[in-house]
Amino acid sequence: MDKLDSMLLKLKDTSEFMVDLAYSSLLYNNRDIAEEVINLEVQMDKLGDEIQKTLLEMAKENPESVTKAFVVLRLQIAIEDIANAAASIADVVLRGYADSPVIQMSIKESEWTIERATVSDDSVLRDKTLGEMRLWSHCGMFVMAIKRGAQYIFRPDRWTTLREGDVLIAIGPEESADHFMALSDGSKKEF
């Protein structure tokens, strides 16, 4: 996979994750999550520009690559559209329009919540893999993504190690949320 393909892959993954997050932010009326969508949108714009420049250079150097450039461009535009649509959903939340009963009662998985928690230096989660901690079976929360610095890890797997400062985005039943937050910030040590 060359550099262009990797950029396109990242663009695709990010757009799909944005749609997930955007609908979640709406259903749980959660501003933190909506903000994440907007952050990602900024990254998408940069990546889109970079892809377009790469395409132009590629087509200039090698006229035979015009078809590929065309396909990538079309795909990139469609993916950016999806990302923009996700951002416009998050915007509903950020502007405070998501508390309408119609939206809240649409398929919200009853009593579920989405949370953003930071792994502290004395958290039991620190330096452990998701597989070891089994947060889903032990505490009922499913980690959808990890934000590490400016980077996101979407759909982390059981081998993903949690580090100090990682921001975990997790969904689960409301009654599990406090426990999960306490494990992350280090105030609770036991599952």
Place this chain on the structure above:
Amino acid sequence: MNDDEHSHSNRMEATVRELLTEMKDASEAIVDLAYASLMYNSRDMADKVHEMDDDIDNMKFEIRTKVIMAGRSKEDARDMTGVLQVASAADRISEAAGEIVKLLDVPKEERPFINEIINESDEKIMMIRISRRSDMAGNTIDQLAVEASTGTKIIAMKNRYGWIYNPDGDVKIRAGDDLIVNGSQDGFNRLKKFASGDCPWEFPEAESEEE
């Protein structure tokens, strides 16, 4: 507001809610289906994408009409502004899916990198056919608890009646059906064994797991 008007407005809300839910679900499934159509070079799936795109477009108009008719107060208008924004976002997503499947017009040999990218994605998709030897055949999706048993989710399927997306749990799976699923590679491998009949399905114990 008298009782009659009140029940009218509740009914309207219920309809809008249903439409919005439907649009959300469809907008999520349609993108997966669009990528699957490129991956399997399938006009058939692309047609389904266009059909869903049209449906979503119609739903958007229906929601607008309902919402405009129902507005009685500033509060209603505020509530419905968010609804309209979400409906149009869902529509934009489905239009983008329509654009993606247009790439089928480019010969398959000219776009091999698309399959590579889809295969490397966080959200992988795969199509699988149910063999006559598979004991999945004849059971509903709920009976099989496909998602819980394999970690893969059926986003669309084609049976003798045509394509359906986000099939309900009471839809029966039959030999010859094509399933489009998303999930992990591990999950695909498991599902493949069951669907081909190489492995007997492990029916879930009758335990009271969460729904």
